[in-house]
Amino acid sequence: MARTSGLSPTREGLLHDRWTSSQRQSNDEPHRSSIDSDKRVDEFEMHHTRSEKSFFEKWAQRWFGRYRASEQAYDDRKDTGRGTLNRKQKPRGCCSRYRLCFITFGVLLGLFLILSGSGAFWVYKKAPKDGQSPPWYPSPQGGTLKPWEESYKKAAIMVKKMTLVEKVNVTTGTGWSQDLCVGNTAPANGAGFPALCLQDGPLGLRFNDHATAFPAGVTVGATWSKDLMYRKGKAHGMEAKGKGVNILLGPNMGPLGRMPAGGRNWEGFGPDPVLQGVAASEEIKGIQDAGVIATAKHYLVNEQEHFRQSFEWGLPNAMSSNVDDRTLHELYLWPFADSVRVGVASVMCSYQLINNSYACGNSKLMNGILKDELGFQGFVQTDWLAQRSGVASALAGLDMSMPGDGLIWQNGNSLWGPRLTEAALNGSIPMERLNDMVTRVVAAWYQLKQDNVTQWPSPPPEGKGGPNFSSFTDDKIGLIHPGSDDKTKAEVNKFVDVQGTGKDGHWHLARQIAAEGTVLVKNDDATLPLSKDKKRDDGSNYKVGVFGEDAGPGDGPNACPDRSCNQGTLGSGWGSGAAEFPYLITPLKALNETFDPDSVEITSLLLNDIPVKTSSLLHDQDLCIAFINSDAGEGFESWNGIRADRNDLYAQKGGDKLVQDVARECGRGKSSVIVVVHAVGPVVLERWIDLPNVKAVVLANLPGQESGNALADVLFGDVDASGRLPYTVGKSLDDYGPGGQIMYYPNGVVPQQTFMERLYIDYRHYDARAITPRYEFGFGLSYTTWEFSNLTLTENKARSALPAPRPDSTIKPPEYPTDIPDPSTALFPPGFRKLRKRIYPYISSLADIKHGKYPYPRGYSEEPHALSPAGGVEGGNPDLYTVHLSVSVTLKNTGSRKGKQVVQFYVSFPENVVDASTGDHIDFPVRQLRGFEKIELDAGESRSVQVALTRRDLSYWSVGMQNWVMPTEGKFAVSVGASSRDLPLSAQW
Numbered sequence: 001m002a003r004t005s006g007l008s009p010t011r012e013g014l015l016h017d018r019w020t021s022s023q024r025q026s027n028d029e030p031h032r033s034s035i036d037s038d039k040r041v042d043e044f045e046m047h048h049t050r051s052e053k054s055f056f057e058k059w060a061q062r063w064f065g066r067y068r069a070s071e072q073a074y075d076d077r078k079d080t081g082r083g084t085l086n087r088k089q090k091p092r093g094c095c096s097r098y099r100l101c102f103i104t105f106g107v108l109l110g111l112f113l114i115l116s117g118s119g120a121f122w123v124y125k126k127a128p129k130d131g132q133s134p135p136w137y138p139s140p141q142g143g144t145l146k147p148w149e150e151s152y153k154k155a156a157i158m159v160k161k162m163t164l165v166e167k168v169n170v171t172t173g174t175g176w177s178q179d180l181c182v183g184n185t186a187p188a189n190g191a192g193f194p195a196l197c198l199q200d201g202p203l204g205l206r207f208n209d210h211a212t213a214f215p216a217g218v219t220v221g222a223t224w225s226k227d228l229m230y231r232k233g234k235a236h237g238m239e240a241k242g243k244g245v246n247i248l249l250g251p252n253m254g255p256l257g258r259m260p261a262g263g264r265n266w267e268g269f270g271p272d273p274v275l276q277g278v279a280a281s282e283e284i285k286g287i288q289d290a291g292v293i294a295t296a297k298h299y300l301v302n303e304q305e306h307f308r309q310s311f312e313w314g315l316p317n318a319m320s321s322n323v324d325d326r327t328l329h330e331l332y333l334w335p336f337a338d339s340v341r342v343g344v345a346s347v348m349c350s351y352q353l354i355n356n357s358y359a360c361g362n363s364k365l366m367n368g369i370l371k372d373e374l375g376f377q378g379f380v381q382t383d384w385l386a387q388r389s390g391v392a393s394a395l396a397g398l399d400m401s402m403p404g405d406g407l408i409w410q411n412g413n414s415l416w417g418p419r420l421t422e423a424a425l426n427g428s429i430p431m432e433r434l435n436d437m438v439t440r441v442v443a444a445w446y447q448l449k450q451d452n453v454t455q456w457p458s459p460p461p462e463g464k465g466g467p468n469f470s471s472f473t474d475d476k477i478g479l480i481h482p483g484s485d486d487k488t489k490a491e492v493n494k495f496v497d498v499q500g501t502g503k504d505g506h507w508h509l510a511r512q513i514a515a516e517g518t519v520l521v522k523n524d525d526a527t528l529p530l531s532k533d534k535k536r537d538d539g540s541n542y543k544v545g546v547f548g549e550d551a552g553p554g555d556g557p558n559a560c561p562d563r564s565c566n567q568g569t570l571g572s573g574w575g576s577g578a579a580e581f582p583y584l585i586t587p588l589k590a591l592n593e594t595f596d597p598d599s600v601e602i603t604s605l606l607l608n609d610i611p612v613k614t615s616s617l618l619h620d621q622d623l624c625i626a627f628i629n630s631d632a633g634e635g636f637e638s639w640n641g642i643r644a645d646r647n648d649l650y651a652q653k654g655g656d657k658l659v660q661d662v663a664r665e666c667g668r669g670k671s672s673v674i675v676v677v678h679a680v681g682p683v684v685l686e687r688w689i690d691l692p693n694v695k696a697v698v699l700a701n702l703p704g705q706e707s708g709n710a711l712a713d714v715l716f717g718d719v720d721a722s723g724r725l726p727y728t729v730g731k732s733l734d735d736y737g738p739g740g741q742i743m744y745y746p747n748g749v750v751p752q753q754t755f756m757e758r759l760y761i762d763y764r765h766y767d768a769r770a771i772t773p774r775y776e777f778g779f780g781l782s783y784t785t786w787e788f789s790n791l792t793l794t795e796n797k798a799r800s801a802l803p804a805p806r807p808d809s810t811i812k813p814p815e816y817p818t819d820i821p822d823p824s825t826a827l828f829p830p831g832f833r834k835l836r837k838r839i840y841p842y843i844s845s846l847a848d849i850k851h852g853k854y855p856y857p858r859g860y861s862e863e864p865h866a867l868s869p870a871g872g873v874e875g876g877n878p879d880l881y882t883v884h885l886s887v888s889v890t891l892k893n894t895g896s897r898k899g900k901q902v903v904q905f906y907v908s909f910p911e912n913v914v915d916a917s918t919g920d921h922i923d924f925p926v927r928q929l930r931g932f933e934k935i936e937l938d939a940g941e942s943r944s945v946q947v948a949l950t951r952r953d954l955s956y957w958s959v960g961m962q963n964w965v966m967p968t969e970g971k972f973a974v975s976v977g978a979s980s981r982d983l984p985l986s987a988q989w
Contacts (some may be wrong), residue, residue: 006152055800069807081752085549089932109518132322132355135859136368139397139433141813142440145873147343148377148447149811156444156814161191161436164424164821168841172416173404175839176384177483180467180492181245182206182576183384183402185441186841187459193442194459197383197467198402199240202250202267203572203704204579207471207560210497211580212506213557216572216702217252218681221269221279221726224902225934228513229279233286233294235506240292242498244459246450246469247293247346247381253280253335254298254350257681257727258761259740262307263632263644266680266702267577270726270826271762272777273334281338291455293448297348299385300365301332304742305635305644308753309351310388310407312635319743319751320353327758329957337374341875345378345444349398351386353750363857366397374867378447379440384576390415391423392857399437404839410483412837418848421841425823428854430474432861435816468494480642484835499582507706514703514710520781521729522689522697525534527672529717529783533596536622541601543620544591547662548627550678551588551651552606557581557705564637566629566652567871571707572676575634575644581705587627587676590708594716608654615665623674624666628655630679645742649684649733651677656687663691674701676711682729685774699725717783722900722934724780724979728763728773735773737765761914763980767926777978778929779906784895784939788903791976791985794886796948799968802915802961803879803951806872823849869963880952880964885989888946889976893937902979905931907953910970917960922967924956927975927983949974963965 143152159167166188174184183198200206204213212235214220231252240248242287255262257271259912264269269279280296287294302308303898323332336347347370349360360382366413370376379399387393387401406415423429450456459466471481478492500506520528534542554568556578558581564574569586572578588604595602603617608628610618618624626652637646640652650656663673672695677683680702690695701712701723713719730736739757760768763777828834828842843849870877891903909924931947954972955964977983 003603012142025754031884037280118514128350133357133362133364135857136363136372136865137395137438137857137860138430138862138865139363139367139395140371141432141436141502142371142377142443143813144702144809144811145375145377146811147874148443151438151443151446152377152814154446154451154984155439156816158191158193158442159439159814162188162193162438163190163431163825164421165826165841166193167434168417168420168424170433170438170441171400172414172420172839173400173402174485175405175412175837176403176410176416178474178481178835178838179474180470180480182471183249183381185245185400194446196246196445197244197940198249198443199243199245199467199471200249201577201579202252203577204236205239205243205245205498206576208243208469208580209474209493209495210499210582210779211243211579212236212510213572213579213584213705214501214506214510215514215517215704216266216577216680217268217279218266218270218726219701219703220257220283220513221275222517222701222723223513223934224275224726224932225723226278226282227934228509228516229282231288231509232513233283234290235286235500235509236283237287237290237292237294238500239506240287241290241455242496243469244465245292246445247295248287249295249297249348250287251280251283251294253277253334253339254300255303256332256335256761258303259645259742260644260682260727260730260736260744260762261632261733262303262647262681263646264302264573264575264577264634266573266632267304270681272929273331274931275726277335277338278932279869280335281342284344285342286338286841288345288448291448291450292970293345293378293444293450295346295348295381296336296344298350298359299336299347299370299380300328300350300352300359301350301354301755304753306742306744307352307746308635309385312571313746315746315751318358319350319746319753320356322355322752322754325754325959326756326957327755330759331761331886333369336370337875340370340374340376341881343447343874344376346812347376347378347380347446348383349386349816349971352822353385356750358386360386360398361389361393361396363396366867368865371397372865373871375441375871375874377874378444379437385409387415387919390419391428391854394420394423394429394433395857395860396438397536399440405973410837412839414839417839421826421843422848422850425820425826425843425849425853426851427820431816431818431820436813440812448624468496481835481838482836483896486835492585510704511706511713514562514700514706515713515719517701517703517721518711518714518752519699519701519725519779520696520714520723520780521699521725521775522695523721523781524695525672525694527674528698528715528721530623530715532594532716533897535599541599543601543603543622545609545618545621545624545662545666546588546591546602546604546627547610547624548655548658549606549608550629550655550676551586551604551625553586557584560639562633562637564633565639567633569627569707570629570631570702571704572702573631573633573680574637574639577634584705585708587708587711590712591625594712608658609854610658610661610665618662618665619668621666621671623672624662625674625676626659627657627676627678628653628660629653629677630681630683632680645744646680649682649730650687651679651683659688659694660691663688663693666693669693672696674698674715678702678707682727684730684732689774691804699723699729720783720897720899721781722902724778724902725775726777727778728766729775730766730771730773733821735766735771736762737769739765764928767980776979776981778902778981779982780902782895782899782901784893784897784899786899786901786978787892787894788889788977788985789892789986790888790890791974792888793987793989794888795884795989796886797882797884799884799954799966801965801968802963803870803877806867806869806877858872863898869961876952877964880955881950883948883950884954884966885972885974886946887931887949887950887974887976888944889985890942891935891937891945892942893939898936898938900934900936901978902932902934904929904979905947905949906975906980906983906985907949908973908975909956910972913956913967914968915960915965917957920960927980929980
């Protein structure tokens, strides 16, 4: 069977080219940039913008509609079995569950019959059009920047000792479930480099015991606290290190959150690049300060789950996210630049195509932007099975293939592994590129000081290090290679408790993050905070009713694989970003423990559909608390007809009706109602928000294991209500605009999603269209009151259009011999036992080495590419981070209690800006967040709060100049306040 490598430029999605000298070309093309703002997409791909649906769209909507409607029957089985690997998880692929294989087959068969019958079978065979990202070759070598210089020197010494097969071991995973972690590399024993363990995920350690289930990223973002962001990263990193994890697969800053119903938005921090970038960089600093390699993911514009991956949705290709150059730089790339700036050691490329070139084979994005422009010195790894080519992906800048499998889960047929060995031996891949790939991985290992054997003992048999858990069984004794035919068992789960102890226990931090990430959006008549020991006027006990499934335990927090169902109180979304809960404090438990039982009588009904016969129970309540939620997750799982991305923004499981029923019946409609919402993102509240006795509304996001305790801290005022919205809460999904809508039905065999809204997502869209949201970005109430005054702007440096010239690097990358090794050294050793489906670097025969003229991608060259003027150091040109303007404001707590306020700084660009290189008028959002600080003050206390605005903060990306440009004419406006629409102070510069 032919092995795949670079994808043909004209048949990019058919995955049918070879590793030998007869290979076809890659997917990058010397066409105009994917990134041009006026990029053309052909008529076939853009027909989804027409009002009349094409034949394909109509058929797809019928087919997928039937599938979505029928899915609930399957998922309602509530299967909690552990499957063939004794674990609540299957691979993240098209065959992650048997039903998806059948569905995929059905879709393909139906597509074949329908299209062939209509004379349009050519459409199904049609691959993505020629990649629209321009080629950028060769891949820049790492080791040219000062912060990494010593690590690269050490790495070079080690890599020089490695054989070819050892180098391949370092860059190719061993295959899904072949070892104990979700991702594993094999060692380079001769050189002394160990096997590496890669493990999910952003919320906590997936497939683990005795580890913390922290609040989700969206909750961390809602704290707006840099301190908590860093501390969460540090604690998470410490837990990973304690479990023997070398590389933590987080934080998540992609998706950014373009579409509020996106299934994985909850893993990130909110749909603003500055908030996302600050949160991501703080977490990365924390994780790496603990000695663990952090992973910035998913690179790039992976904004929805539908059609994100080839064959997962029954189509032969993933969708293409088509984004222009300016939008890419100013929105989606921004948090990755912040991550690189703080030294992130790994970046994960995403599943889908970007401008019709697969992300993990896109040389412009990996070589040109990430490694050159942003100066990334670490290694690029794939998302699991996101690699779609062999040699081509290596040339495009990919450094590590995960989990090592090729186009199909667990078939032992890697795109790299022995094929990478063959490609090196036949000269298809230059030895310089392979050496750089492995050196980047080894340098990252040194950079995080994982060579310290005291802190990182060697794995068995040399030592007692390595992972002390198995991702594939909960038993103490289990298979050491569970996905293979090897039946060897050992102690794979040592049940090491990494949660901390006493005052250093991570549950304290988890509780604080969840509390500060809880957003109070309505508080009429000062209903909150609650009294713990309130009585009725007649001295009898005060009666509180608690209603809704979301208040209780359900079947337990880990009832469904990867948390892929909505039952009980919602503490997490689902997918690889979730974690096993060591426990989950429910709201009902915390309320029972907080209210004084001698004064308050609590009645609970943990149902969303209140039986008519129990209505009288509500009539006698003095206060009712209704709990509702909305769930979503990753594309390999679905629940109740929700295929990862939410179908709408309403509360699920009849939550809106529950609130309406409770409001109508509580005290016969006269008692106060508090609504608590746990959700993966914005929820439309319009069906009940204006009911007169709905007095308070709390958006508690996804609070993790300390859910109930954190909520009680806020409801009873033990802490101030200090969470602020990291997204806009709209009055309808339509209000988010065309760019805010999920593509639920494919508009072609290669679905095309073009980001026509450009910069205008979330609050930027609302501001540009003068749409009134229910609650704006950055909004949140406090239990105290605040005053802003004394706004001052101080110029640190005068304006100039362009940053200083890119500095020349005086540090040279490592140099290695470029001779092709003796092929006989890559043969399987005599008597070697091969495990079934395991990925090895060895070749079986010298006849496997085919020589000939390799058809490199059009535009490929080994001559150095012109460097970006926007580059120079980690994060880009160092002058981008020069402070041009200092902003100061006085914040005063004018209330009667201690509280916390988030001071938010927004910038409005000058009007009538014209780009000097193109003559185009440059439009800007009405305002853009450019800084924030969370401040705690006692009652009556004042403090000066400062933020520094850099050149990058005050520039736009010029497509013509391929650089950041600061407008030198006109006035900037800086506005300061408590939310994106509560900005009492403004000044011009």
